[in-house]
Amino acid sequence: MATVDTLRFATAGSVDDGKSTLVGRLLHDSKSVLADQLEAVRRASRGEGPDLALLTDGLRAEREQGITIDVAYRYFATPRRRFILADTPGHVQYTRNMVTGASTAELTVVLVDARNGVVEQTRRHAAIAALLRVPHVVLAVNKMDLVGYQEGVFEEIAEEFAKYAIELGVPEVTAVPVSALAGDNVVEPSARMDWYGGPTVLEHLETVPVAAGPADAPARFPVQYVIRHGERRYYAGQVASGVLRVGDRVTVHPSGETSEIAGIDVLGTPAGAAHASQSVSLRLTDQRDIARGDLITAGVDAPTLTQDVRAAVCHLADRPLATGDRVLLRHGTRTVRAVVRDLGGADRLAVNDLGRIVLRTAEPLPLDDYAVSRRTGAFLLIDPADGATLTAGMVALTAPV
Template sequence: MTVTHEATSLLRFATAGSVDDGKSTLVGRLLHDSKSVLADQLEAVELASQARGQEAPDLALLTDGLRAEREQGITIDVAYRYFATPRRRFILADTPGHVQYTRNMVTGASTAELAVVLVDARNGVVEQTRRHAAVAALLRVPHVVLAVNKMDLVGYQESVFAAIAREFTDYATSLGVPEVTIIPISALEGDNVVTPSAHMDWYSGPTVLEHLETVAVTHDPTGDPARFPVQYVIRPRTAEHPDYRGYAGQLASGVLRVGDRVTVHPSGRGSTVEAIDVLGQAVDVAWAPQSVTVLLADDLDISRGDLIAPAGADVRPSQDLTATVCHLHDRPLKPGDRVLLKHTTRTVKAIVKEIPSRLTLADLSQHPAPGELAANDIGRVVLRTAEALPVDSYADSRRTGSFLLIDPADGSTLTAGMAGAAFADAVGAAPGAAAGEGADDGWDF
């Protein structure tokens, strides 16, 4: 049976680059020239620009919404914007350029299908460019665009562009980035952003917007094995439905059909999909990322956090988890830390057993046994959970292969994790070490 559903024509993308490379100006130019800016928004930008003594509207202010950002002229938070053209809808994340905000770029790119990395044509590929490309590779972003900005300040020279393109392509290839597109632009002047440049007749490729509108978003979650994390158990207990027991949630990937044999993890018990409800209507088939209610033929003990998957699927619940993580909190992450681990809809206690290595993104070297991970550090961790979790490899599923570490004391997010090999395959596996002993305080699993 072939599943047919309406294409959403939605592209999620993130922008990144060094400070003052023009990320916010590029995004502002995209919004302005694609006529995605409301009149009152443009008027506010014009007034703010005049107050700063600028004659022309500073389009960067369309994304730099925080007052602190406007005063400093930099982006320090992830600014999300939504816009559309006749060909596609977009969700963009304009991420910070400072090294200390690498964690913000991880946040912005975690759900992106494309990353736009900017470089200043005068400076070429710098350490922060490599860092952003490495983060995009780490997060398995399938498409990377290098926008060589400020070409107007180097006289629109093809030789400058070609040298930068060669250097970045070599580096991205070493990271295993599957697709790289390189476009010469001037965000300030509008060259090759929405309309083709009249100053670079030597370039015949697409503009930034044209590429965003036409790039093939090849990943289709319906083509992956079905994964259905249970979010809520529905038991109405009404006279009309005395035996109704539905499992509500969002399909993380794949397709579920009435009659499919499934297994509930981590218990390993099997059943058959008896019915599927979508918005109160019975359907024969559902696909990711629909929110649905699934009814099973057997009365099983299922609760929030359980995972329903096809019978025979390669799901191996385990209490031991090795992962690549980006530490987000100002307090360091250390071996022996007691944390909460949130995977899909389940949250369990966990212990950080060891931190085998920390990754230096500038040159992709591994720093063995760092002792801790500070804010913005990316490294390998070994975790032990109180309950077995059905975690997929992040390389196979960005949704069911990711997790968060949470502070049990105040609920703050500490670390974002990617299960399995993740980036280690590209840079060399981290050295192992023996797991440490946990304290006898109810957290030693």
């Protein structure tokens, strides 16, 4: 029996581009809506048919405002694949929500209103997808029914977006003309756009390659717990990237001590190897002084051990971040004190601002460039006074600030 894998994807679009309707159509037409949910939507709808946007805009406050104001996670499945959807708000003031939703996504669906084309917020969403290194981007040109299903309108928008995506370094863009309201090319192919020969949105979501990480990604294992069982010690956590195998020579960071993997347990069962995203426990051949927050790596691609952190960031908190601020930096399972040295020439970062930062940490951290590993190349800045999350960072070790 074939294994059904999981795709994590996010949606983004400007206000009134029809994103909630697209997601509702995707859930409805793929038969991922329970009968009682659909009946509740019918009762809440004001028109003749069900307002599918209400399948995602579930909060009363959201309905009253007419916009989606938070990240709504939805889980659904087809016979070919399982899906975890992060439906993010479109307004510029909720940029932080898109960063949150897309940070773990393998694909982002960017919506564009066919009447308006590529607008400033479209470019911003594409830039965030590029910043977060999302491997796949779908451009859904929506409301094609309102432009007479014209091929020329679609081609012009797709070409403009593709050029901008290339400038940003987005690795892959698939453009699909859709009408979420009418159901064209969302789940079922459209008879009204027979000039389009590509996949529907769902067909692409079901077939786009999914991997826990590149096959050649460096092996990284942040230690979450140390388990003592008699004379033995087991190191538990989740493999962040790459593959660890019994017999591999490993290095512990930041101490630099080396050892060899003597055993791997997955859910209490011995295994010969552990892959990215698996939660496991490791046993080493030597007794080493290893604690929560340490990073175990294998192979020749070692992380950079440094106290000077350069990164691209999105500021998430209402409280601004200023040069000289003292913060806590959480990297993997390790938390250290740090001070903000530079903000790329800016005095401060306000909520939803994108920028660049230089930090000095109290202790060396083993860092990967975010382009190499989205897990070990990311961090959070935390307010030491109340523990609030301030900023999300993507490490850029060699980038100028």
